[in-house]
Amino acid sequence: MATLGRTSCKLFKIVQFTPIFTRNLGHVKCNKSFSKALTTCACIFGGGVVFYTTNYYSNSSTVYALKAKPDELAKSVKLTSRERRFIKFASVEYGGQLYMTPQDFLESVVEQEPRPRLKRRVLTTKEIENLQDQTPQLKKGSSQMFRKLKDKGIISYTEYLFLLSILTKPASGFRIAFNMFDTDGNQRVDKNEFLVMEKIFSYAWRGKRGINDDDDKLAEGAHENYVNDDQGLQRRHNVDTFLQIHFFGKKGNNDLNFEGFKQFMENLQSEVLELEFQEFAKGHETISEVDFAKILLRYTYLDTDEYDMYLDRLLDRMKHERGITFEEFKTFCQFLNNLEDFSIAMRMYTLADHPISKDEFHRAVKICTGIGQSEHLVSTVFAIFDADGDGLLSYKEFIAIMKDRLHRGFKSSAKNEGWEAFKSCVKQEMKSVA
DSSP states (O other): OHHHHHHHHHHHHHOOOOGGGSGGGTTOOOOHHHHHHHHHHHHHHHHHHHHHHHHHHHTOSOOOSOOOOHHHHHHHHTOOHHHHHHHHHOOEEETTEEEBOHHHHHHHHHOSSOOOOSSOEEOOHHHHHHHHHTOOOGGGOOTTHHHHHTTSSOBOHHHHHHHHHHHTOOHHHHHHHHHHHOTTOSSEEOHHHHHHHHHHHHHHHHHHTTOOHHHHTOOSGGGTTOOOOTTSOSOOSOOOOHHHHHHHOTTSOOOEEHHHHHHHHHHHHHHHHHHHHHHHHTTSSEEOHHHHHHHHHTTSOOOHHHHHHHHHHHHHHOOSOOOEEHHHHHHHHHHHTTHHHHHHHHHHHHHTTOOBOHHHHHHHHHHHHSOOOOHHHHHHHHHHHOSSSSSOBOHHHHHHHHHHHHTTTSOTTOTTSHHHHHHHHHHHHHHHHO
16 A cells, blocks of 8 residues: 555656636635645545545446547547537537537637536437527527527537637627628528638548548448548538537528627627636626736636736735726737737837837727726736736737637647637638639
8 A cells, every 4th residue: 555655656756637627726825835735645545546446446347437448548639629619528429520518619619628428429410400499599599699599509520629719709800700601602601601611620630630521431422521530520421510500590592791700709608708707707797807817817827826826926916806897808809809909009119129008008998999908907907917907918929828828728839739720721722723
């Protein structure tokens, strides 16, 4: 048992828990003696778990845990962070393909782990038809639609990527996104144009894995875009999803205009922000300034000491707690969607090694978004990111952390994923058509 305890200690030292997944414990502090006691308890507990698990499986002829084959493990290494997250949160399956529900999608953006479940629910054709009957029309959409639908709808992996890209789009990007779908330029998007997205992402998926059309043995005709991947991410069959029916109707003959598309994007952005805000507000009209800081820092890759430093800095400088309203929170998040434009506006200051004052920050944000930030919110931001208390913003720190917040934990350096891949592939598709 002593050897087992030592082995467990080594294991606990080797395994590093990512700060992003332990963020809610960031406020816990302890002295050295307590830390040693905690480590000892963890080692004993770890040893017990290893002992129990080893003993249980060595004396049992039935294995209850799913074991991946070596070749499956090798394939799983190739999965991107978005693919892994989709697989983790997708709670339903139909015809061998995984799907998220509207509730799954919301949880995937605001929660660290999916809600507990025994296994994925396998849907029948009749259940799919019932879900389609309950899908609201586009004109009945709202900023509570995903929450009201809960599990009454299915979202494919390619649609998941599309919805993720919406969350980080500034208002100025809505028209660009619409025009990417409107391949014939008639200011309306039909169902076939929307489904180009699946074709593009299936091509990108095959390309990243070195699969060509011959290797994948794709059939001609209607099934030419099917990809029989082991993870069940790519399209294997024709089924109208929640988004397809919401945009184009049950018969698929409705067109999507820009106003409807814009309203959908605005509603989705508002719904996710409302959900995130209410997590901390708990029914109140405001969240505390510390909770606001926690929301900004929750997707960062800071270690616990750095995380605590930002919160302590805010607590030391905040004289009176006034709270942050949802409108203040929302306008700040809209500013974050314009972060690239803000970076350009601030470049003249950073090139001259000139720190940014509150007035300069106010002006740059208004220029980039057309929306002003409240004095209280800007003061709160400066209290968090003003490193030496001189009333000037530590620009590099601020931008780096806000980028993590904007991309919700997905590293933005992966340029072959998401919106950039989508735009690139659409351009290639249109060239080939021309």
